[in-house]
Amino acid sequence: MTSKKLIVVFGATGECGSPLRGSSLEGSAPPGRVRLLAVLRSGSSCQLRIAGAEERSRALLHGWRGLMQGRRLADLSKRLGLQHVVYSGLENVKQLTKGRLEVLHFDGKGEVEEYFRTVNVPTTTIRLPFYYENFLSSFKPQKAPQGDKLLLGLPMGDTPMDGMAVEDLGPIVLSLLKSPEQYIGQVIGLSAGKLTVAEYAAAFSQQTGKTVEDSKITPEEYEKLGFPGAKELADMFRFYALKPDRNVELTMKLNPKARTFQQWLADNKAAF
Known part of the structure:
Protein backbone atom coordinates (compact mmCIF):
# COMPACT_ATOMS: atom_id res chain seq x y z
CA MET A 1 0.00 0.00 0.00
CA THR A 2 1.35 3.41 -0.92
CA SER A 3 1.87 5.53 2.18
CA LYS A 4 0.27 8.94 2.46
CA LYS A 5 2.19 12.05 1.54
CA LEU A 6 2.39 14.44 4.43
CA ILE A 7 1.98 18.17 3.82
CA VAL A 8 2.89 20.45 6.72
CA VAL A 9 1.58 24.02 6.68
CA PHE A 10 3.43 26.44 8.93
CA GLY A 11 1.72 29.65 10.04
CA ALA A 12 -1.56 27.90 9.35
CA THR A 13 -3.69 30.71 10.81
CA GLY A 14 -1.91 33.50 8.92
CA GLU A 15 -3.03 35.23 5.73
CA CYS A 16 -1.03 32.87 3.51
CA GLY A 17 -1.43 29.78 5.66
CA SER A 18 -5.20 29.88 6.12
CA PRO A 19 -6.11 29.24 2.45
CA LEU A 20 -3.83 26.19 2.42
CA ARG A 21 -5.74 24.23 5.04
CA GLY A 22 -8.64 21.90 4.37
CA SER A 23 -10.04 21.66 0.89
CA SER A 24 -7.34 23.77 -0.75
CA LEU A 25 -4.75 21.02 -0.39
CA GLU A 26 -6.00 17.87 1.31
CA GLY A 27 -9.37 17.96 -0.39
CA SER A 28 -7.85 18.52 -3.83
CA ALA A 29 -5.65 15.43 -3.67
CA PRO A 30 -6.73 11.85 -4.44
CA PRO A 31 -8.68 10.39 -1.48
CA GLY A 32 -6.46 8.79 1.13
CA ARG A 33 -3.21 9.95 -0.47
CA VAL A 34 -2.44 13.07 1.55
CA ARG A 35 -2.38 13.89 5.24
CA LEU A 36 -2.33 17.54 6.24
CA LEU A 37 -0.62 18.81 9.39
CA ALA A 38 -1.21 22.45 10.33
CA VAL A 39 1.31 24.12 12.65
CA LEU A 40 0.24 27.36 14.32
CA ARG A 41 2.55 30.30 14.87
CA SER A 42 2.83 29.32 18.52
CA GLY A 43 3.52 25.69 17.66
CA SER A 44 6.76 24.10 18.79
CA SER A 45 9.41 22.64 16.55
CA CYS A 46 8.67 19.17 17.94
CA GLN A 47 5.68 19.03 15.59
CA LEU A 48 8.03 19.26 12.63
CA ARG A 49 10.18 16.50 14.12
CA ILE A 50 7.10 14.28 14.32
CA ALA A 51 6.29 15.09 10.70
CA GLY A 52 9.88 14.34 9.73
CA ALA A 53 9.60 10.80 11.05
CA GLU A 54 7.74 10.06 7.83
CA GLU A 55 10.74 10.26 5.52
CA ARG A 56 8.63 10.80 2.40
CA SER A 57 7.09 13.96 3.79
CA ARG A 58 6.80 17.20 1.92
CA ALA A 59 6.39 20.47 3.70
CA LEU A 60 4.85 23.81 2.85
CA LEU A 61 6.58 26.47 4.92
CA HIS A 62 4.79 29.74 5.33
CA GLY A 63 7.39 32.53 5.57
CA TRP A 64 7.36 33.58 9.21
CA ARG A 65 8.61 37.07 9.70
CA GLY A 66 11.16 36.10 12.33
CA LEU A 67 14.51 35.58 10.64
CA MET A 68 15.73 33.19 13.34
CA GLN A 69 12.52 31.16 13.14
CA GLY A 70 12.88 30.87 9.37
CA ARG A 71 16.48 29.73 9.64
CA ARG A 72 15.56 27.14 12.24
CA LEU A 73 12.90 25.77 9.93
CA ALA A 74 15.46 25.58 7.11
CA ASP A 75 17.91 23.75 9.35
CA LEU A 76 15.19 21.31 10.46
CA SER A 77 14.09 20.77 6.87
CA LYS A 78 17.67 19.93 5.91
CA ARG A 79 18.23 17.61 8.86
CA LEU A 80 14.96 15.75 8.29
CA GLY A 81 15.58 15.36 4.58
CA LEU A 82 12.31 16.92 3.43
CA GLN A 83 11.68 16.28 -0.23
CA HIS A 84 10.12 19.60 -1.15
CA VAL A 85 9.63 22.89 0.66
CA VAL A 86 7.38 25.59 -0.80
CA TYR A 87 8.40 28.82 0.88
CA SER A 88 6.33 32.00 0.86
CA GLY A 89 9.10 34.54 0.38
CA LEU A 90 9.67 38.06 -0.86
CA GLU A 91 12.55 40.14 -2.18
CA ASN A 92 15.24 41.52 0.12
CA VAL A 93 14.43 45.10 -0.86
CA LYS A 94 17.15 46.70 1.24
CA GLN A 95 19.79 44.57 -0.44
CA LEU A 96 18.38 45.02 -3.95
CA THR A 97 18.21 48.81 -3.63
CA LYS A 98 21.54 49.11 -1.79
CA GLY A 99 19.85 50.51 1.29
CA ARG A 100 17.79 53.15 -0.53
CA LEU A 101 14.54 51.40 0.46
CA GLU A 102 13.84 49.29 3.52
CA VAL A 103 10.75 47.09 3.77
CA LEU A 104 11.21 44.94 6.86
CA HIS A 105 8.44 42.45 6.12
CA PHE A 106 10.03 41.84 2.70
CA ASP A 107 13.67 41.92 3.74
CA GLY A 108 13.42 39.25 6.45
CA LYS A 109 11.69 36.84 4.08
CA GLY A 110 14.36 37.56 1.47
CA GLU A 111 17.11 36.61 3.91
CA VAL A 112 15.35 33.37 4.79
CA GLU A 113 14.95 32.61 1.06
CA GLU A 114 18.70 32.89 0.65
CA TYR A 115 19.33 30.72 3.69
CA PHE A 116 17.19 27.89 2.30
CA ARG A 117 19.35 28.00 -0.82
CA THR A 118 22.56 28.13 1.22
CA VAL A 119 21.74 24.96 3.16
CA PHE A 135 -8.90 46.34 0.22
CA LEU A 136 -11.19 44.98 2.92
CA SER A 137 -9.17 46.59 5.70
CA SER A 138 -6.16 48.90 5.57
CA PHE A 139 -6.69 50.00 1.97
CA LYS A 140 -10.46 50.20 1.84
CA PRO A 141 -11.65 53.27 -0.12
CA GLN A 142 -12.19 56.19 2.24
CA LYS A 143 -14.73 59.01 2.10
CA ALA A 144 -13.31 62.16 0.55
CA PRO A 145 -13.12 65.30 2.75
CA GLN A 146 -15.70 66.92 0.48
CA GLY A 147 -18.45 65.42 -1.64
CA ASP A 148 -19.81 61.90 -1.81
CA LYS A 149 -16.95 60.22 -3.64
CA LEU A 150 -14.53 57.73 -2.15
CA LEU A 151 -10.74 57.84 -2.51
CA LEU A 152 -8.36 54.95 -3.01
CA GLY A 153 -5.09 55.68 -1.22
CA LEU A 154 -2.42 53.72 -3.07
CA PRO A 155 0.75 55.76 -3.73
CA MET A 156 1.49 54.16 -7.10
CA GLY A 157 0.84 56.99 -9.55
CA ASP A 158 0.27 55.58 -13.04
CA THR A 159 2.42 52.47 -12.51
CA PRO A 160 0.42 49.21 -12.63
CA MET A 161 0.49 47.19 -9.40
CA ASP A 162 0.29 43.40 -9.30
CA GLY A 163 -2.46 41.89 -7.18
CA MET A 164 -4.00 38.57 -6.27
CA ALA A 165 -6.53 37.07 -3.88
CA VAL A 166 -4.54 35.16 -1.29
CA GLU A 167 -7.58 32.86 -1.06
CA ASP A 168 -6.55 31.55 -4.50
CA LEU A 169 -3.13 30.39 -3.31
CA GLY A 170 -4.04 26.82 -2.33
CA PRO A 171 -4.40 25.33 -5.85
CA ILE A 172 -1.13 27.01 -6.86
CA VAL A 173 0.76 25.30 -4.05
CA LEU A 174 -0.89 21.99 -4.87
CA SER A 175 0.27 22.32 -8.49
CA LEU A 176 3.83 22.92 -7.29
CA LEU A 177 3.73 19.93 -4.94
CA LYS A 178 2.44 17.70 -7.73
CA SER A 179 5.39 18.57 -10.02
CA PRO A 180 8.45 19.02 -7.79
CA GLU A 181 10.86 18.07 -10.57
CA GLN A 182 9.57 21.01 -12.60
CA TYR A 183 9.61 23.68 -9.91
CA ILE A 184 12.28 22.88 -7.29
CA GLY A 185 14.92 25.61 -7.39
CA GLN A 186 12.61 28.17 -8.96
CA VAL A 187 11.49 31.55 -7.62
CA ILE A 188 7.94 32.23 -8.83
CA GLY A 189 6.39 35.67 -8.66
CA LEU A 190 2.60 35.42 -8.51
CA SER A 191 0.00 37.82 -9.89
CA ALA A 192 -3.57 37.63 -11.18
CA GLY A 193 -3.38 41.00 -12.90
CA LYS A 194 -1.61 44.35 -13.19
CA LEU A 195 -3.81 47.42 -12.70
CA THR A 196 -3.15 51.10 -12.13
CA VAL A 197 -4.77 52.83 -9.16
CA ALA A 198 -7.21 54.46 -11.57
CA GLU A 199 -8.16 51.01 -12.92
CA TYR A 200 -8.64 49.60 -9.41
CA ALA A 201 -10.82 52.61 -8.61
CA ALA A 202 -12.84 52.18 -11.80
CA ALA A 203 -13.52 48.55 -10.88
CA PHE A 204 -14.73 49.65 -7.46
CA SER A 205 -17.04 52.22 -9.06
CA GLN A 206 -18.47 49.67 -11.44
CA GLN A 207 -19.12 47.03 -8.81
CA THR A 208 -20.34 49.22 -5.95
CA GLY A 209 -22.21 51.94 -7.82
CA LYS A 210 -20.26 54.54 -5.86
CA THR A 211 -17.79 57.02 -7.28
CA VAL A 212 -14.28 55.84 -6.37
CA GLU A 213 -11.22 57.76 -7.52
CA ASP A 214 -7.45 57.66 -7.15
CA SER A 215 -6.47 59.88 -4.22
CA LYS A 216 -3.22 60.65 -6.09
CA ILE A 217 -1.25 60.46 -2.85
CA THR A 218 2.52 60.24 -3.38
CA PRO A 219 4.91 57.97 -1.45
CA GLU A 220 6.36 61.10 0.18
CA GLU A 221 2.93 62.20 1.37
CA TYR A 222 2.08 58.67 2.44
CA GLU A 223 5.07 58.26 4.73
CA LYS A 224 4.20 61.54 6.44
CA LEU A 225 0.79 60.22 7.53
CA GLY A 226 2.48 59.32 10.79
CA PHE A 227 0.97 55.96 11.68
CA PRO A 228 3.32 53.13 12.71
CA GLY A 229 4.79 51.56 9.61
CA ALA A 230 3.94 54.42 7.24
CA LYS A 231 7.55 54.76 6.05
CA GLU A 232 7.88 51.01 5.53
CA LEU A 233 4.67 50.87 3.47
CA ALA A 234 5.72 53.91 1.45
CA ASP A 235 8.96 52.10 0.62
CA MET A 236 6.95 48.99 -0.28
CA PHE A 237 4.98 50.97 -2.85
CA ARG A 238 8.20 52.53 -4.12
CA PHE A 239 9.48 49.00 -4.64
CA TYR A 240 6.27 47.97 -6.39
CA ALA A 241 6.84 50.90 -8.73
CA LEU A 242 10.13 49.24 -9.77
CA LYS A 243 7.98 46.42 -11.21
CA PRO A 244 9.31 43.33 -9.41
CA ASP A 245 8.94 40.10 -11.33
CA ARG A 246 5.39 38.78 -11.03
CA ASN A 247 4.14 36.39 -13.71
CA VAL A 248 0.42 36.46 -14.55
CA GLU A 249 0.68 33.75 -17.21
CA LEU A 250 2.42 31.26 -14.91
CA THR A 251 0.05 32.07 -12.06
CA MET A 252 -2.94 31.26 -14.26
CA LYS A 253 -1.26 28.06 -15.42
CA LEU A 254 -0.80 26.96 -11.80
CA ASN A 255 -4.37 27.97 -10.88
CA PRO A 256 -6.62 28.53 -13.91
CA LYS A 257 -9.39 29.65 -11.55
CA ALA A 258 -7.37 32.42 -9.92
CA ARG A 259 -9.62 35.48 -9.98
CA THR A 260 -8.96 38.83 -11.54
CA PHE A 261 -9.57 41.87 -9.34
CA GLN A 262 -12.93 42.45 -11.02
CA GLN A 263 -13.98 38.86 -10.31
CA TRP A 264 -12.78 38.99 -6.72
CA LEU A 265 -14.56 42.31 -6.18
CA ALA A 266 -17.81 40.89 -7.56
CA ASP A 267 -17.51 38.07 -5.02
CA ASN A 268 -16.90 40.51 -2.17
CA LYS A 269 -18.84 43.65 -3.10
CA ALA A 270 -21.20 43.21 -0.16
CA ALA A 271 -18.25 44.07 2.10
CA PHE A 272 -18.07 47.52 0.54
Whole structure:
Protein backbone atom coordinates (compact mmCIF):
# COMPACT_ATOMS: atom_id res chain seq x y z
CA MET A 1 0.00 0.00 0.00
CA THR A 2 1.35 3.41 -0.92
CA SER A 3 1.87 5.53 2.18
CA LYS A 4 0.27 8.94 2.46
CA LYS A 5 2.19 12.05 1.54
CA LEU A 6 2.39 14.44 4.43
CA ILE A 7 1.98 18.17 3.82
CA VAL A 8 2.89 20.45 6.72
CA VAL A 9 1.58 24.02 6.68
CA PHE A 10 3.43 26.44 8.93
CA GLY A 11 1.72 29.65 10.04
CA ALA A 12 -1.56 27.90 9.35
CA THR A 13 -3.69 30.71 10.81
CA GLY A 14 -1.91 33.50 8.92
CA GLU A 15 -3.03 35.23 5.73
CA CYS A 16 -1.03 32.87 3.51
CA GLY A 17 -1.43 29.78 5.66
CA SER A 18 -5.20 29.88 6.12
CA PRO A 19 -6.11 29.24 2.45
CA LEU A 20 -3.83 26.19 2.42
CA ARG A 21 -5.74 24.23 5.04
CA GLY A 22 -8.64 21.90 4.37
CA SER A 23 -10.04 21.66 0.89
CA SER A 24 -7.34 23.77 -0.75
CA LEU A 25 -4.75 21.02 -0.39
CA GLU A 26 -6.00 17.87 1.31
CA GLY A 27 -9.37 17.96 -0.39
CA SER A 28 -7.85 18.52 -3.83
CA ALA A 29 -5.65 15.43 -3.67
CA PRO A 30 -6.73 11.85 -4.44
CA PRO A 31 -8.68 10.39 -1.48
CA GLY A 32 -6.46 8.79 1.13
CA ARG A 33 -3.21 9.95 -0.47
CA VAL A 34 -2.44 13.07 1.55
CA ARG A 35 -2.38 13.89 5.24
CA LEU A 36 -2.33 17.54 6.24
CA LEU A 37 -0.62 18.81 9.39
CA ALA A 38 -1.21 22.45 10.33
CA VAL A 39 1.31 24.12 12.65
CA LEU A 40 0.24 27.36 14.32
CA ARG A 41 2.55 30.30 14.87
CA SER A 42 2.83 29.32 18.52
CA GLY A 43 3.52 25.69 17.66
CA SER A 44 6.76 24.10 18.79
CA SER A 45 9.41 22.64 16.55
CA CYS A 46 8.67 19.17 17.94
CA GLN A 47 5.68 19.03 15.59
CA LEU A 48 8.03 19.26 12.63
CA ARG A 49 10.18 16.50 14.12
CA ILE A 50 7.10 14.28 14.32
CA ALA A 51 6.29 15.09 10.70
CA GLY A 52 9.88 14.34 9.73
CA ALA A 53 9.60 10.80 11.05
CA GLU A 54 7.74 10.06 7.83
CA GLU A 55 10.74 10.26 5.52
CA ARG A 56 8.63 10.80 2.40
CA SER A 57 7.09 13.96 3.79
CA ARG A 58 6.80 17.20 1.92
CA ALA A 59 6.39 20.47 3.70
CA LEU A 60 4.85 23.81 2.85
CA LEU A 61 6.58 26.47 4.92
CA HIS A 62 4.79 29.74 5.33
CA GLY A 63 7.39 32.53 5.57
CA TRP A 64 7.36 33.58 9.21
CA ARG A 65 8.61 37.07 9.70
CA GLY A 66 11.16 36.10 12.33
CA LEU A 67 14.51 35.58 10.64
CA MET A 68 15.73 33.19 13.34
CA GLN A 69 12.52 31.16 13.14
CA GLY A 70 12.88 30.87 9.37
CA ARG A 71 16.48 29.73 9.64
CA ARG A 72 15.56 27.14 12.24
CA LEU A 73 12.90 25.77 9.93
CA ALA A 74 15.46 25.58 7.11
CA ASP A 75 17.91 23.75 9.35
CA LEU A 76 15.19 21.31 10.46
CA SER A 77 14.09 20.77 6.87
CA LYS A 78 17.67 19.93 5.91
CA ARG A 79 18.23 17.61 8.86
CA LEU A 80 14.96 15.75 8.29
CA GLY A 81 15.58 15.36 4.58
CA LEU A 82 12.31 16.92 3.43
CA GLN A 83 11.68 16.28 -0.23
CA HIS A 84 10.12 19.60 -1.15
CA VAL A 85 9.63 22.89 0.66
CA VAL A 86 7.38 25.59 -0.80
CA TYR A 87 8.40 28.82 0.88
CA SER A 88 6.33 32.00 0.86
CA GLY A 89 9.10 34.54 0.38
CA LEU A 90 9.67 38.06 -0.86
CA GLU A 91 12.55 40.14 -2.18
CA ASN A 92 15.24 41.52 0.12
CA VAL A 93 14.43 45.10 -0.86
CA LYS A 94 17.15 46.70 1.24
CA GLN A 95 19.79 44.57 -0.44
CA LEU A 96 18.38 45.02 -3.95
CA THR A 97 18.21 48.81 -3.63
CA LYS A 98 21.54 49.11 -1.79
CA GLY A 99 19.85 50.51 1.29
CA ARG A 100 17.79 53.15 -0.53
CA LEU A 101 14.54 51.40 0.46
CA GLU A 102 13.84 49.29 3.52
CA VAL A 103 10.75 47.09 3.77
CA LEU A 104 11.21 44.94 6.86
CA HIS A 105 8.44 42.45 6.12
CA PHE A 106 10.03 41.84 2.70
CA ASP A 107 13.67 41.92 3.74
CA GLY A 108 13.42 39.25 6.45
CA LYS A 109 11.69 36.84 4.08
CA GLY A 110 14.36 37.56 1.47
CA GLU A 111 17.11 36.61 3.91
CA VAL A 112 15.35 33.37 4.79
CA GLU A 113 14.95 32.61 1.06
CA GLU A 114 18.70 32.89 0.65
CA TYR A 115 19.33 30.72 3.69
CA PHE A 116 17.19 27.89 2.30
CA ARG A 117 19.35 28.00 -0.82
CA THR A 118 22.56 28.13 1.22
CA VAL A 119 21.74 24.96 3.16
CA ASN A 120 20.60 23.20 -0.04
CA VAL A 121 17.02 22.42 0.92
CA PRO A 122 14.94 21.47 -2.17
CA THR A 123 12.81 24.59 -2.27
CA THR A 124 10.35 26.38 -4.51
CA THR A 125 9.92 30.01 -3.51
CA ILE A 126 6.68 31.81 -4.24
CA ARG A 127 6.40 35.59 -3.98
CA LEU A 128 2.92 36.99 -3.64
CA PRO A 129 1.87 40.45 -4.84
CA PHE A 130 -0.44 42.92 -3.10
CA TYR A 131 -3.34 40.97 -1.57
CA TYR A 132 -6.81 41.93 -2.82
CA GLU A 133 -7.94 41.21 0.74
CA ASN A 134 -6.07 44.36 1.82
CA PHE A 135 -8.90 46.34 0.22
CA LEU A 136 -11.19 44.98 2.92
CA SER A 137 -9.17 46.59 5.70
CA SER A 138 -6.16 48.90 5.57
CA PHE A 139 -6.69 50.00 1.97
CA LYS A 140 -10.46 50.20 1.84
CA PRO A 141 -11.65 53.27 -0.12
CA GLN A 142 -12.19 56.19 2.24
CA LYS A 143 -14.73 59.01 2.10
CA ALA A 144 -13.31 62.16 0.55
CA PRO A 145 -13.12 65.30 2.75
CA GLN A 146 -15.70 66.92 0.48
CA GLY A 147 -18.45 65.42 -1.64
CA ASP A 148 -19.81 61.90 -1.81
CA LYS A 149 -16.95 60.22 -3.64
CA LEU A 150 -14.53 57.73 -2.15
CA LEU A 151 -10.74 57.84 -2.51
CA LEU A 152 -8.36 54.95 -3.01
CA GLY A 153 -5.09 55.68 -1.22
CA LEU A 154 -2.42 53.72 -3.07
CA PRO A 155 0.75 55.76 -3.73
CA MET A 156 1.49 54.16 -7.10
CA GLY A 157 0.84 56.99 -9.55
CA ASP A 158 0.27 55.58 -13.04
CA THR A 159 2.42 52.47 -12.51
CA PRO A 160 0.42 49.21 -12.63
CA MET A 161 0.49 47.19 -9.40
CA ASP A 162 0.29 43.40 -9.30
CA GLY A 163 -2.46 41.89 -7.18
CA MET A 164 -4.00 38.57 -6.27
CA ALA A 165 -6.53 37.07 -3.88
CA VAL A 166 -4.54 35.16 -1.29
CA GLU A 167 -7.58 32.86 -1.06
CA ASP A 168 -6.55 31.55 -4.50
CA LEU A 169 -3.13 30.39 -3.31
CA GLY A 170 -4.04 26.82 -2.33
CA PRO A 171 -4.40 25.33 -5.85
CA ILE A 172 -1.13 27.01 -6.86
CA VAL A 173 0.76 25.30 -4.05
CA LEU A 174 -0.89 21.99 -4.87
CA SER A 175 0.27 22.32 -8.49
CA LEU A 176 3.83 22.92 -7.29
CA LEU A 177 3.73 19.93 -4.94
CA LYS A 178 2.44 17.70 -7.73
CA SER A 179 5.39 18.57 -10.02
CA PRO A 180 8.45 19.02 -7.79
CA GLU A 181 10.86 18.07 -10.57
CA GLN A 182 9.57 21.01 -12.60
CA TYR A 183 9.61 23.68 -9.91
CA ILE A 184 12.28 22.88 -7.29
CA GLY A 185 14.92 25.61 -7.39
CA GLN A 186 12.61 28.17 -8.96
CA VAL A 187 11.49 31.55 -7.62
CA ILE A 188 7.94 32.23 -8.83
CA GLY A 189 6.39 35.67 -8.66
CA LEU A 190 2.60 35.42 -8.51
CA SER A 191 0.00 37.82 -9.89
CA ALA A 192 -3.57 37.63 -11.18
CA GLY A 193 -3.38 41.00 -12.90
CA LYS A 194 -1.61 44.35 -13.19
CA LEU A 195 -3.81 47.42 -12.70
CA THR A 196 -3.15 51.10 -12.13
CA VAL A 197 -4.77 52.83 -9.16
CA ALA A 198 -7.21 54.46 -11.57
CA GLU A 199 -8.16 51.01 -12.92
CA TYR A 200 -8.64 49.60 -9.41
CA ALA A 201 -10.82 52.61 -8.61
CA ALA A 202 -12.84 52.18 -11.80
CA ALA A 203 -13.52 48.55 -10.88
CA PHE A 204 -14.73 49.65 -7.46
CA SER A 205 -17.04 52.22 -9.06
CA GLN A 206 -18.47 49.67 -11.44
CA GLN A 207 -19.12 47.03 -8.81
CA THR A 208 -20.34 49.22 -5.95
CA GLY A 209 -22.21 51.94 -7.82
CA LYS A 210 -20.26 54.54 -5.86
CA THR A 211 -17.79 57.02 -7.28
CA VAL A 212 -14.28 55.84 -6.37
CA GLU A 213 -11.22 57.76 -7.52
CA ASP A 214 -7.45 57.66 -7.15
CA SER A 215 -6.47 59.88 -4.22
CA LYS A 216 -3.22 60.65 -6.09
CA ILE A 217 -1.25 60.46 -2.85
CA THR A 218 2.52 60.24 -3.38
CA PRO A 219 4.91 57.97 -1.45
CA GLU A 220 6.36 61.10 0.18
CA GLU A 221 2.93 62.20 1.37
CA TYR A 222 2.08 58.67 2.44
CA GLU A 223 5.07 58.26 4.73
CA LYS A 224 4.20 61.54 6.44
CA LEU A 225 0.79 60.22 7.53
CA GLY A 226 2.48 59.32 10.79
CA PHE A 227 0.97 55.96 11.68
CA PRO A 228 3.32 53.13 12.71
CA GLY A 229 4.79 51.56 9.61
CA ALA A 230 3.94 54.42 7.24
CA LYS A 231 7.55 54.76 6.05
CA GLU A 232 7.88 51.01 5.53
CA LEU A 233 4.67 50.87 3.47
CA ALA A 234 5.72 53.91 1.45
CA ASP A 235 8.96 52.10 0.62
CA MET A 236 6.95 48.99 -0.28
CA PHE A 237 4.98 50.97 -2.85
CA ARG A 238 8.20 52.53 -4.12
CA PHE A 239 9.48 49.00 -4.64
CA TYR A 240 6.27 47.97 -6.39
CA ALA A 241 6.84 50.90 -8.73
CA LEU A 242 10.13 49.24 -9.77
CA LYS A 243 7.98 46.42 -11.21
CA PRO A 244 9.31 43.33 -9.41
CA ASP A 245 8.94 40.10 -11.33
CA ARG A 246 5.39 38.78 -11.03
CA ASN A 247 4.14 36.39 -13.71
CA VAL A 248 0.42 36.46 -14.55
CA GLU A 249 0.68 33.75 -17.21
CA LEU A 250 2.42 31.26 -14.91
CA THR A 251 0.05 32.07 -12.06
CA MET A 252 -2.94 31.26 -14.26
CA LYS A 253 -1.26 28.06 -15.42
CA LEU A 254 -0.80 26.96 -11.80
CA ASN A 255 -4.37 27.97 -10.88
CA PRO A 256 -6.62 28.53 -13.91
CA LYS A 257 -9.39 29.65 -11.55
CA ALA A 258 -7.37 32.42 -9.92
CA ARG A 259 -9.62 35.48 -9.98
CA THR A 260 -8.96 38.83 -11.54
CA PHE A 261 -9.57 41.87 -9.34
CA GLN A 262 -12.93 42.45 -11.02
CA GLN A 263 -13.98 38.86 -10.31
CA TRP A 264 -12.78 38.99 -6.72
CA LEU A 265 -14.56 42.31 -6.18
CA ALA A 266 -17.81 40.89 -7.56
CA ASP A 267 -17.51 38.07 -5.02
CA ASN A 268 -16.90 40.51 -2.17
CA LYS A 269 -18.84 43.65 -3.10
CA ALA A 270 -21.20 43.21 -0.16
CA ALA A 271 -18.25 44.07 2.10
CA PHE A 272 -18.07 47.52 0.54
